[in-house]
Amino acid sequence: MALAKAELQDKAAKTAVSAGLFGAAGVSVFWAGAALAAAAVLGLALVLPAWLAALATAGACC
Known part of the structure; x- marks a missing residue:
């Protein structure tokens, strides 16, 4: 029982690190899209006038 518990704790720790890295990648992609x-x-x-350029970009994205 102790071995199974230790294995699950190890797996949970690895999963948490992977989830954190995946979240960080998502944030990076969001900011890269905003920069583009x-x-x-x-x-x-x-x-074009600035307001029209912003409107055209927003229209093309949505």
Whole structure:
């Protein structure tokens, strides 16, 4: 019984680390997407008014 408990504790610890890394990757992807959207707005703002560039980018994303 003690061996099974030790194995489950080890497995739970590894699962918790994996879940934390997966969550960190998700946050990184979110901020990378936000940066790309901002770059798209700024790029379009060179040829369009800023409000229209933001509106066009939001419309293309949704």
